[in-house]
Amino acid sequence: MTFIKYILKAVFKNQLIILIILFMVCFCQKLIKLLGLLENANVSMYLIVLCLLLNIPELGKLIIPCSTFLGVLITFYRLHVHNEIIAMYSCAVDKVLLIKSILIFSVIIAGFFSIDLAWLSPCCAYYQNRLLYDIKDSINFNDFWEKKIYSLDVAKNLILFIDSVHDQKLKDIFLLKIHRDKDVSTSIIVTADYGNIKQQSDGLKTIVLENGVCYDLYYKNEVYNNVFITDFAQYEMLVNPVFRKIFKQKKSIDYMSMRQLWYCEQLEAQIELNWRLTLLISIFVMPMTAMFLITNFSNSYLFKFLLGMFLYIFFFVSHIILHYYIIVDETNSILWIWLFNGLYLTIIFLCNMWNTVFMKKLVAIMFKHHSYM
Structure with missing residues (x-):
């Protein structure tokens, strides 16, 4: 249990640092975009900050999986460089303990992340878009400047x-x-x-x-x-004759909770539901991928990092292609998404378990049973 606490503490520390850095970068980018959108409006700093705060849960949908992956990758690389993993092995610590640590870490992150996906992000997206519309709608058109282009x-x-x-x-x-x-x-x-x-x-x-x-x-x-x-x-x-009525009458799938998406029969809603569930699955897939790269490859850190980023990008790009295929083909082939998720997760889990004592015993039992037959 001491080793698990040590690994979890190190992973959470590195992930928090990466999460803050990514949030700051995206926060500044959103601030520049928001100021450009509201350049013609006399908007108080309070409303601008409120819009940015409401955008944080939406940013978390993509930043949290990335920070989780990088946090595990950097933590296990540091443990590998300082020979701490070898020291654990010399203390009769099986690799299963490392896998258990990553699974506990993923479960904790997935618990908080599911709140963001299911309720917090859709709710904040709704109020942010409503606030942006109210701001644009409240521009004082009597204060026009000469020789300037305005978007109404x-x-x-x-x-x-x-x-x-x-x-x-x-x-x-x-x-x-x-x-x-x-x-x-x-x-x-x-x-x-x-x-x-x-x-x-x-x-x-x-x-x-x-x-x-x-x-x-x-x-x-x-x-x-x-x-x-x-x-x-x-x-x-x-x-502004149309937007206000649409905003009140039609609720975008981006504003729906996962419960609402589950009961909605529209294809777009089903795609959004499976996309959110895929983001949740990535919290388990990506850390296991990072641990596999560090503990099984003896190449340089740059090679491991580039290979890890390739696997990370490949995972999400494949899902984007599958979503695009579903929309264009207009068929509910969401089964392919879960076949890909299951295949990816199974391969990574088996690769990590391959050199463990548990897997060696299982293989020995299987061969022993086969020899008797």
């Missing part, structure tokens, strides 16, 4: 450019609205001499343009089919 919706499909502003009235306006569809897509280009944005009683905003020209462009497969040009004295367009 979250998806950046409604673009506004103002040449000048005089007495809170917009002058020389360029407006672009894009609607993408599978078959036919449309682009609306509007140029106007004057305009302003009005707030309606129901919370929606309307942009009102005066004295301009409207160009309706219809195109299919990037080829323009029809172009309609219309002069107008006044033109009105809702800035």
Whole structure:
């Protein structure tokens, strides 16, 4: 039990350091992206920090498996370099104890990770997207700057450019609205001499343009089919008519808990459920892979690290390909995902158990039984 505590303490320490480093890198990247998204809004630092904090559980879905793998890889390499593994073997410690330590470590990490996958990450993703929409929706459009491009919706499909502003009235306006569809897509280009944005009683905003020209462009497969040009004295367009209703009525699968995904019959929901379960399985597969590389290969650390990263990337890339195949083929072949998971986990477990006393006794019993027959 003393050896198990020692190994667990070392692994948790290294994983925590790697986890903090990865979180800081991703945190800074998300901060830059968020500031770019909200560059036109007068947003308080409190809301920005709140958005970043709500994004942490989502980051954990990919960072925790990676930090778990690297933590075990670095810990066992340090034990190998300092001959501590050999010292354990000389004290009659079987390799099964090392495997047991990794399994205990994986179970502890998987317990906390399952909370993130099942409830915390979907809940935080929902509130983060809702907060981002409320922030974008609350921009004071009376504070427009001249000669600057503005995105008036979250998806950046409604673009506004103002040449000048005089007495809170917009002058020389360029407006672009894009609607993408599978078959036919449309682009609306509007140029106007004057305009302003009005707030309606129901919370929606309307942009009102005066004295301009409207160009309706219809195109299919990037080829323009029809172009309609219309002069107008006044033109009105809702800035945010659709997103609010969709946000309230339709709940994305990213916001569903694992229980909701389990009972949902949509193919997208089943894919998301199996993806989350695969992330949970990786908490067991990746540490066992790292231990196998360190304890069974005598090559340099660089070779072990590169081989480990190759196996790590191969595992996740294979699942991404399987998910893409399921979506494109429109068949519920999720069985292939679990065949791959089971095969990967079985091979790694047997490779780690091969030189243990338990496996040698099992092989001896099998050969003895075979000789009697």
